[in-house]
Amino acid sequence: MPGGQPLLTVSRLNKWYGPLHVLRDVSLDVAAHERVAVCGPSGSGKSTLLRCLNGLEPHQSGRVIIDGTELAGAASALRLARREVGMVFQSFNLFPHMTALENCTLAPIWVRRMAPAEAEALALDYLARVHLSAHSHKYPSQLSGGEQQRVAIARALCMTPKIMLFDEPTSALDPEMIREVLDIIVDLADSGMTMICVTHEMSFARRVADRIVFMDRGEIVEQGTPDQMFDSPRSDRLRTFLRAGR
Amino acid sequence: MPIEGPRGSPADDLADALAATPAVAGTADRSPAENHFRRNVFLTWAALFALLAGLCYGLHLDFAYVAQKLPFLLGLKLAPDGFIQGAALTIFVTACSMFFALLVALLTALGRLSRNPVAFAVATFYASLFRGTPLLVQVLIIYLALPQIGIVLGALSSGLIALSLNYGAYLAETIRSGVMAVPAGQREAARALALPRWVIAWKVIAPQALRLIIPPAGALFVSMLKDSSLVSLLGLWELNFLAQSYARASYHYMEMLITAALIYWALSIGFELVQFRLERRFGKGVATWGRH
Numbered sequence: 001m002p003g004g005q006p007l008l009t010v011s012r013l014n015k016w017y018g019p020l021h022v023l024r025d026v027s028l029d030v031a032a033h034e035r036v037a038v039c040g041p042s043g044s045g046k047s048t049l050l051r052c053l054n055g056l057e058p059h060q061s062g063r064v065i066i067d068g069t070e071l072a073g074a075a076s077a078l079r080l081a082r083r084e085v086g087m088v089f090q091s092f093n094l095f096p097h098m099t100a101l102e103n104c105t106l107a108p109i110w111v112r113r114m115a116p117a118e119a120e121a122l123a124l125d126y127l128a129r130v131h132l133s134a135h136s137h138k139y140p141s142q143l144s145g146g147e148q149q150r151v152a153i154a155r156a157l158c159m160t161p162k163i164m165l166f167d168e169p170t171s172a173l174d175p176e177m178i179r180e181v182l183d184i185i186v187d188l189a190d191s192g193m194t195m196i197c198v199t200h201e202m203s204f205a206r207r208v209a210d211r212i213v214f215m216d217r218g219e220i221v222e223q224g225t226p227d228q229m230f231d232s233p234r235s236d237r238l239r240t241f242l243r244a245g246r
Numbered sequence: 247m248p249i250e251g252p253r254g255s256p257a258d259d260l261a262d263a264l265a266a267t268p269a270v271a272g273t274a275d276r277s278p279a280e281n282h283f284r285r286n287v288f289l290t291w292a293a294l295f296a297l298l299a300g301l302c303y304g305l306h307l308d309f310a311y312v313a314q315k316l317p318f319l320l321g322l323k324l325a326p327d328g329f330i331q332g333a334a335l336t337i338f339v340t341a342c343s344m345f346f347a348l349l350v351a352l353l354t355a356l357g358r359l360s361r362n363p364v365a366f367a368v369a370t371f372y373a374s375l376f377r378g379t380p381l382l383v384q385v386l387i388i389y390l391a392l393p394q395i396g397i398v399l400g401a402l403s404s405g406l407i408a409l410s411l412n413y414g415a416y417l418a419e420t421i422r423s424g425v426m427a428v429p430a431g432q433r434e435a436a437r438a439l440a441l442p443r444w445v446i447a448w449k450v451i452a453p454q455a456l457r458l459i460i461p462p463a464g465a466l467f468v469s470m471l472k473d474s475s476l477v478s479l480l481g482l483w484e485l486n487f488l489a490q491s492y493a494r495a496s497y498h499y500m501e502m503l504i505t506a507a508l509i510y511w512a513l514s515i516g517f518e519l520v521q522f523r524l525e526r527r528f529g530k531g532v533a534t535w536g537r538h
Binding site (some may be wrong): 054055056079080082083085086087089091093094095096097098099106107110111139140141142152155156159 | 429431432434435436437438439440441442445449450453454457528530531532
C-alpha cells in the first residue's frame with residue numbers, strides 16, 4: 001500500500017431518495033487487505049452505502065475514491081473504478097442465458113480484452129476455487145441457490161478486483177446453503193482480499209471481520225474491532241441491536 | 247420420432263409446436279406419459295384434418311379448376327406484366343413489411359424507453375395514432391387520399407408503408423415490454439462488472455428480452471401475413487386478389503376462396519415453425535413449463 005493511503009475512501013457522503021435522507025455524512029476508510037463487516041437494522045442504509053461504492057447508486061454530495069479514482073459524473077471514471085470493484089448481490093443476478101463458465105468469462109473478454117481461451121482458463125480456475133468445476137457448463141436454473149451464489153463470487157473474482165463488495169450474500173439462501181457460501185467468503189478473506197460485507201450473520205462477521213461498522217438511520221453510529229463492538233458496545237443503539245439479535 | 251441431430255427435424259418441430267413443449271433436452275429423454283400425450287395430439291390433429299378434407303370433398307368442388315389455377319395462386323407463374331403474383335407476392339409484401347416494421351418498431355421502442363421528452367412524445371404519438379385507427383383506413387388514406395395533395399405512391403409502396411407503420415406501432419410495444427421485463431438486477435450485475443453499455447445491451451439484455459419478445463412478435467407477423475390481403479384493394483395481384491378475380495370470372499367462389507385460405511394457413515404454419523425454432527434457441531437456460 002503506497003504511502004499508507006487507504007484503498008477506499010468515503011468522505012462525508014450524503015444521499016437522498018426524494019425527501020428521504022438515506023445516507024448522512026458517511027465517512028469510511030478501508031485499507032488494503034482489510035475486512036469490514038457492515039451491520040445494522042433494515043433500512044439503516046448499509047446496502048445503499050455499498051451500492052454507492054461502485055456507483056450503482058449516485059450520491060448527491062461527498063466523495064468516493066477507489067484506488068485513486070474518484071467516482072464522479074464521467075462514465076469512463078465510473079467504469080475504470082468498477083473494474084477494480086467486484087460485487088456479489090443478495091439475489092445472485094447471474095445471467096440466466098449463459099452457463100456458469102460464460103457468466104465468468106463475459107467481463108474478462110469484453111472489459112479486460114482477454115482472449116476467450118485465456119478467459120476460460122481463468123474462469124475454470126476460479127470455479128475450481130468455489131468448488132464448482134463439475135458445474136461449469138450448467139445454466140443458473142440448473143444450480144442450487146448456494147451454487148449460484150458461488151458462481152456469482154467466481155464471476156466477480158474473474159475480474160481480479162482489488163475490493164470485493166458483498167451485499168447480504170446469504171440472505172436469499174436456505175439455511176443449509178448459507179454455510180457453503182460463507183466458507184468461500186472466509187477462504188477469500190484468508191487469501192488477503194480486501195472486502196466489505198453487508199451481513200446479518202453476526203457470528204460470521206465476528207469471525208471474519210477486522211472491523212465492524214454499525215449503521216442506523218443512514219449514519220455510521222459506531223465502529224471498531226469485533227471484540228470491542230460485541231463485548232463493550234458504547235452506544236445505546238448498538239446495545240439494543242445486539243440484544244435483539246440474541 | 248425422427249432424429250436429425252440435436253436440433254430435431256422440421257417434423258419434430260411441428261410435433262413440438264403442436265404440443266407446445268419447447269423441450270430443452272431434445273428428443274431422446276421423453277417420458278412415456280409425454281410420448282403418449284404427443285401421439286394423441288398428433289392423431290387428433292390428423293383426424294380433424296381428415297374431417298375437413300372430407301367436408302371439402304363432399305362439396306363436389308371443381309378440383310380440375312383448382313388444379314388449373316393453383317400455379318397462379320401460388321405464384322409459380324409470373325403475372326402478365328412480369329411481376330411476381332399470388333402467394334409469392336403475399337410473402338414478398340409480408341417480408342418487406344416485417345423488415346420495415348422492425349426498423350420502425352426498434353426506433354419507437356427506443357423513444358418509448360427514452361428520457362428525452364421529445365423522443366418519448368414522438369414515439370407515443372405515432373404509436374397511438376397508428377394503433378388507434380383501422381389498418382384499412384390507413385391503407386386507403388395512403389393510396390387514395392394522399393394523391394389529392396400531390397403525393398402519389400404506387401400500389402406496392404402504399405401497401406408496404408401502411409403495413410409497416412401499422413405493425414411497427416404494435417411491435418414497438420412488444421419490444422418495449424420485453425426489454426422492461428428483464429429484471430433490473432441483470433443490468434446492475436452487468437454494470438458492476440464494468441461492461442460497456444453496448445455489451446450490456448447486446449449480450450445481457452437483448453438475449454433475455456428476445457426470449458420474451460419472440461412469441462408475441464411471431465403472432466404479430468402471422469397476423470400481418472393475413473392482413474397483407476388488404477392490399478388486394480390497391481389492385482396488387484396477391485393471393486386474395488387472384489382468388490377473387492378467378493372466382494368472379496368463373497363463379498367458382500368456393501373453390502378459389504378455400505384454396506386461398508388453405509394457402510394462407512400453410513404459410514402461417516411455416517411462420518410458426520420459424521418462430522418455434524427461434525423460441526427454442528433463445529430459451530437456453532430457462533426452465534420451461536411442461537405438463538405433469
